[in-house]
Amino acid sequence: xxxxxxxxxxxxxxxxxxxxxxxxxxxxxxxxxxxxxxxxxxxxxxxxxxxxxxxxxxxxxxxxxxxxxxxxxxxxxxxxxxxxxxxxxxxxxxxxxxxxxxxxxxxxxxxxxxxxxxxxxxxxxxxxxxxxxxxxxxxxxxxxxxxxxxxxxxxxxxxxxxxxxxxxxxxxxxxxxxxxxxxxxxxxxxxxxxxxxxxxxxxxxxxxxxxxxxxxxxxxxxxxxx
Amino acid sequence: xxxxxxxxxxxxxxxxxxxxxxxxxxxxxxxxxxxxxxxxxxxxxxxxxxxxxxxxxxxxxxxxxxxxxxxxxxxxxxxxxxxxxxxxxxxxxxxxxxxxxxxxxxxxxxxxxxxxxxxxxxxxxxxxxxxxxxxxxxxxxxxxxxxxxxxxxxxxxxxxxxxxxxxxxxxxxxxxxxxxxxxxxxxxxxxxxxxxxxx
Ligand code: SF4
Ligand code: SF4
Ligand code: SF4
Numbered sequence: 293x294x295x296x297x298x299x300x301x302x303x304x305x306x307x308x309x310x311x312x313x314x315x316x317x318x319x320x321x322x323x324x325x326x327x328x329x330x331x332x333x334x335x336x337x338x339x340x341x342x343x344x345x346x347x348x349x350x351x352x353x354x355x356x357x358x359x360x361x362x363x364x365x366x367x368x369x370x371x372x373x374x375x376x377x378x379x380x381x382x383x384x385x386x387x388x389x390x391x392x393x394x395x396x397x398x399x400x401x402x403x404x405x406x407x408x409x410x411x412x413x414x415x416x417x418x419x420x421x422x423x424x425x426x427x428x429x430x431x432x433x434x435x436x437x438x439x440x441x442x443x444x445x446x447x448x449x450x451x452x453x454x455x456x457x458x459x460x461x462x463x464x465x466x467x468x469x470x471x472x473x474x475x476x477x478x479x480x481x482x483x484x485x486x487x488x489x490x491x492x493x494x495x496x497x498x499x500x501x502x503x504x505x506x507x508x509x510x511x512x513x514x515x516x517x518x
Numbered sequence: 519x520x521x522x523x524x525x526x527x528x529x530x531x532x533x534x535x536x537x538x539x540x541x542x543x544x545x546x547x548x549x550x551x552x553x554x555x556x557x558x559x560x561x562x563x564x565x566x567x568x569x570x571x572x573x574x575x576x577x578x579x580x581x582x583x584x585x586x587x588x589x590x591x592x593x594x595x596x597x598x599x600x601x602x603x604x605x606x607x608x609x610x611x612x613x614x615x616x617x618x619x620x621x622x623x624x625x626x627x628x629x630x631x632x633x634x635x636x637x638x639x640x641x642x643x644x645x646x647x648x649x650x651x652x653x654x655x656x657x658x659x660x661x662x663x664x665x666x667x668x669x670x671x672x673x674x675x676x677x678x679x680x681x682x683x684x685x686x687x688x689x690x691x692x693x694x695x696x697x698x699x700x701x702x703x704x705x706x707x708x709x710x711x712x713x714x715x716x717x
Binding site: 370 | 644656660664667668670671696699702703706707710
């Protein structure tokens with residue numbers, strides 16, 4: 293096997309590139325975006341969530357999501373128990389960033405796609421013709437038509453907003469109880485992997501084979517609604 | 519027989535005269551007192567003050583007026599009488615002027631430690647809210663907003679509500695949704711960060 297001058301340059305370039313980046317990667321998110329293959333995921337800790345919906349508001353502002361539609365819903369169920377010990381349960385409904393995403397498979401134009409570098413499932417608004425296949429195909433029912441662009445929309449982990457600016461997703465940053473953890477599932481040392489390893493977690497509808505990347509920590513208030 | 523008739527008539531007449539005399543003497547007795555009162559007008563007259571709030575408002579000047587914003591007309595209509603200071607602030611002691619150590623207060627307090635928050639134990643919070651709960655029953659509160667339920671043991675009413683003010687305009691219920699969320703965030707962020715510091 294011959295090693296041309298060109299191959300060598302690319303190789304050394306790649307080494308400098310990756311090593312240069314890894315030293316930064318632990319600190320800023322902007323850097324890790326371009327650093328090899330990521331698998332971004334999220335943990336929602338329903339035992340910590342207080343149902344304030346600050347996350348929904350923050351998402352709205354950051355990603356220009358108008359009233360009437362939402363990329364992220366916090367649902368409340370209850371009441372459980374009697375005064376003064378009444379409890380409620382909170383759940384998060386948002387895109388699960390399926391590794392095996394039905395919405396991507398059914399899209400006829402390629403507008404729904406999975407970004408190979410980050411594992412984020414996103415929508416290219418210009419390519420979307422508004423057929424609504426993805427809205428029907430998504431087993432988690434999280435997609436909607438954006439009232440302004442008319443194209444399909446949903447959570448994209450703030451890929452084009454906060455992530456692009458090197459910040460954590462808006463919902464994660466805004467949560468007053470730190471109920472949300474975001475990070476790279478490919479990195480064994482990431483916080484998200486530690487949280488997953490140290491808690492009883494579950495994912496919604498795994499039996500469908502969608503391989504979702506939104507993990508949830510059980511709230512200890514009864515049966516898990518999957 | 520005539521004698522008997524005459525005797526009865528005389529007796530009736532005598533009774534009638536007696537009655538008229540008695541009536542006229544009562545009338546004259548009723549008209550006489552004003553003269554006596556005129557004579558005594560220089561003496562101090564003690565009158566009862568039926569307003570139990572009078573003394574309170576001599577010092578707590580605007581408190582009553584402010585209270586009417588939340589507990590005014592509507593409350594009077596529902597209770598059938600005006601709400602008095604002592605109905606909520608009871609056990610006023612002799613040392614009231616020295617920091618009022620015994621009177622029941624309802625200041626903002628919460629069960630978890632926060633940076634600028636007053637912390638109370640669960641029992642004290644429950645006894646503080648119990649009085650409000652007499653009218654604002656847990657059932658009604660649950661119907662109005664679920665957050666009442668989860669704070670029953672954790673916060674006093676005034677943590678979120680302005681009791682002595684126009685609650686309709688100044689209370690949390692008057693705020694738009696976005697600002698209401700900030701109420702949640704402010705406290706929960708505060709004691710969550712305090713938790714992290716191991717306090
Ligand atoms: S949750 Fe729905 S929208 Fe999100 S990737 Fe899966 S199928 Fe697609
Ligand atoms: S990650 Fe970003 S887009 Fe997704 S729900 Fe959170 S704020 Fe919204
Ligand atoms: S901001 Fe955090 S605590 Fe509030 S609803 Fe969202 S996840 Fe729950």
